[in-house]
Amino acid sequence: MSDGPTSVGVSLRAAPPDRLPEVTAEHLRTRYAAEGVEVLLGDLSLSALRPLLDPDGPAGGPLEQRCFGSQQPQIDPRPDGPTRLILPLTVWGDRLGVLRIETGTPPSRTAIEEMHAIAGELAMALRTADRDTDRYHHARRKQRLTMAAELQWDLLPGRSLSGERFRLAGALEPAYAVYGDHYDWALTGDRITATVLNGSGDGLEATLLTAVAVNAMRNARRSGANIVEQAELASDAIYSRNGGNAHVATLLLEIDLISGAVEAVDAGSPRAMIARNGDIRQVTLEQQLPLGMFGDTRYEIQKVQLEPADRLLVVSDGVHAAAPGGGPDFGSAALLTALRSTRLQPPSEAVGTVLRSLRDYHAGTDAEDDAVIVCLDWLRQAA
Structure with a gap:
């Protein structure tokens, strides 16, 4: 059996779910003479990379953040110490964190490729193990979640997804005390179904409704x-369940990744926009009744057409309708400015940029609502 990525994959599948970092570190020390190994996971707000093997060690620095953002390996051949190699931990486009490896001498191209593959094996194992251990959940948290936030995070499908014809990402804030806003998606064949929801109410009841x-x-x-x-x-x-006393404003989308045809059911307040050739325009849809307002409500599909290289964005009312201090809402001008600033960023970075702009817009005041943004780039041709 090979000593490379194949054998570490076998070892990870045989290991207890909470010992995956240690199994990987031992393999890297044995096979590649690694002098130091650390696995760093992105926290819930994706603002920090937190260590697993040494929980009291430092969070990821600029090199680790650069790898996490660019999704490209980073090499730091320091003359006064070991060479650092930083590799992304990513599964189907969902960014989990980074793997940091320190070696006495700069690794060869072949060794880098092998260790990159090992990082991929570890990422897949970490994602699978989340169902059977709390270790990785604990590492991603800076503080305790509210019960509502705990339920919301368990409902989410992931934070990014990619394929040959698309790049997709979503973000939800505030990470540690969310209420009723949510997003969901699923890829089946050449179609993506995506939804953004605004649940009414506060706290645990809003989360249960969602x-x-x-x-x-x-x-x-x-x-x-x-x-x-x-x-x-x-x-x-x-x-x-609620007899019309609670409802969920929802936008449902089904995107054909071959033709770019989009079918939509607009049942409330989430807002859709398309960025095309440097311009951003709102998608005009006929708004239908929010989910649960009346019994036996019937809905109709509306159609939108994407063009190659279009970016489709959906934001909840916690984004476009945010009006701190009674001032103008974020969607009146600041949202467009924030979206234009993301033109060259991949969706996984763009959603964070928009929510940082929203935080800045609140200027230190607490947001009155949680916020969701979903961003999809339609590539049409295989990447």
């Missing part, structure tokens, strides 16, 4: 239902 909506739509989607049927099943489930 959980009913998300799981009802997933139940319909996983049974082969289209987005109209997904919306109607979710609306009926919410109405049955």
Whole structure:
């Protein structure tokens, strides 16, 4: 058996779920004479990279952040110490963190390629192990989550996803005390279904309302239902539970990755925009009733057409309607400025840039609502 990526994959699959970093570190020390190894995971707000092997050690610095943002290996051949190699930990475009390896001499190109593959094996194992250990959840937290936030994070599909024809990312804030806003997506064949939700109310009740909506739509989607049927099943489930006293504003989208055709059900306040050739325009849709407002509500599909290299953006009302101190809302001008500044960034970076701009717009005051942004780049041709 090979000593490279294949054997470490076998070792990871045989290891207890909470010991994956140690198994990887031992392999790197044995095979590549690594003098130091650290696994750093992105925290919930993706503002810091937190160490796993030495939890009391320093967070990731500029080199680690550069690797995490660019998704490219970083090499630091220091003359006064070991060479540092930083590798991204990524699964299907979902950025988990970075792997830092220190060696006495600069590694060869072949060794770098092998260690890059090992980082990929570790990333896949870490994502799988999340269901069976709390170690990695604990490492990603700067502070304790509210119960509502705990439920919301468990509902999320991930924070980014990519394929030959698309790049997709989502962000949710505030990370440690979210309420009813949410996003969801699923890739099946050449189609992506994506939803952004604004749940009404506060705290745990808002989260439970969103959980009913998300799981009802997933139940319909996983049974082969289209987005109209997904919306109607979710609306009926919410109405049955709340009798019209609570509702969920939702935008459901199904994107054909071959043709760029988008089918939409606009059931509330999330707002969609398209960035094209340096211009950003709002997608005009006929707004239908929020989910759960009335019994037996029926919905209709509306159609939008993407062009190659288009960027589709969806924001919740916690973004576009945010108006700290009673001033003008963020969506009136500041949102467009923030979106234009992300033109050269991949979606995984763009969503964070917009939410940082929103935080700056609040100028130190607490946000009155949580905020969601989803960003999809349609590449059309294989990358």
